[in-house]
Amino acid sequence: MKVINNQQSCTDTEEAVHLRESVQGSTMEDVFRLMEEAGHEQVIFCRHEGSGLKSIIALHDTTMGPALGGCRMAPYRTTDEALKDVLRLSRGMTYKCGLADVDFGGGKAVIIGHPEEDKSPEMFRAFGRFVGGLNGRFFTGTDMGTMPEDFVHAARESESFVGLPVSHGGSGDTAIPTAYGVMQGFRATARHLWNSTDLGGRTVAIQGAGKVGARLVAQLVEEGARVIVADVHMDRIRSLVEKYPGSVEAADVETIHRKPCDIFSPCAIGGVVNNRTLDELACQAIVGSANNQLAEDAHGDRLHERGILYAPDYLVNAGGLIQVADELSGYHHERVMEKTRSIFDMLLKIYQLSREEDLPTCRAADQLVLERLRQVSDLKRILLGFERR
Ligand SMILES: NC(=O)c1ccc[n+]([C@@H]2O[C@H](COP(=O)([O-])OP(=O)(O)OC[C@H]3O[C@@H](n4cnc5c(N)ncnc54)[C@H](O)[C@@H]3O)[C@@H](O)[C@H]2O)c1
Structure with a gap:
């Protein structure tokens, strides 16, 4: 990041003066203020002229290990919007890693650009070099707007990439452990509320029949549950209703959250628990894979007041993270599923x-993460070795 000296020199161009004024005005100060507010360690701005890459990498907390988190590509309207997104997402990764009990910290990257128009192999190679320059402080892979194939280019420049296509050493579809983790969430919720992990006879309303949602429908039907499902792609719903007659019912995307059910399962978009939907919910619990289901933390407080049990999304959907983290120790499917199973015990806790x-x-989940951070940093007080400089 370019830092401009306070003093104006007689050789300054008009452009340099303008840049200094905007930096002095607020920007640099604001980055540090934003980092301070959420406890971030490091923010890196990366720019490569030839490929048009503009990226921000945020490392939130590396107490537990190197930062791990996906790289999102989106046509952010302003740098400010991109910065706030990467800061929010990277902090979320610390919490997710904390409860998933993986030895990684929170990080995330964003690339500013249109995923369908602006990508090129060179852009991802340039990104790969910037990530490589962090010398193992950050590992990344796909997120919204990026695909495993994009990182095949990035991986030519550094070994800090996970979630590559299977043909390039990746571990494959993360929706498999993610859905498995959500099933653990359903069972733990059933145990807590109804004193039995049996989902037979229960009604689950699933918002989003994509990679995770469709797997949940199949598993729930197999266990004898009744499923209500909604998706903006009507063909997905139609084929599920036809495949499981009598067990699956279609609902409208606008009203699925109002359907009386035992568990409402958001598996599509974030922010589904908000000022508009909160009083309309007719479920006993919310357990789903979508990220950031609460529009604000305060909505979690209101769910508690309403007596609706909320399974923190960053715990329940951690199966995918557990899988990509495992790639860094030589991927083993059974080990991933075993670790994902522990979502059951953690949720009960x-x-x-x-x-x-x-x-x-x-808030209980956040408290457990802070406790884990404290324990790990206490452990790390033990010196591992000494290297002569
Ligand atoms: N796949 C993973 O490993 C993983 C891991 C962690 C979190 N998640 C989150 O879980 C959610 C589902 O992931 P996925 O991999 O199944 O994604 P996906 O894109 O395969 O499926 C999402 C589905 O939601 C539907 N949808 C979009 N907007 C909707 C709306 N307003 N109402 C109803 N349906 C709508 C889409 O048509 C699609 O079928 C996403 O929020 C994702 O970020 C996924």
């Missing part, structure tokens, strides 16, 4: 803490 301390579950 959160529900228990929430009940004992009358805390919203989202």
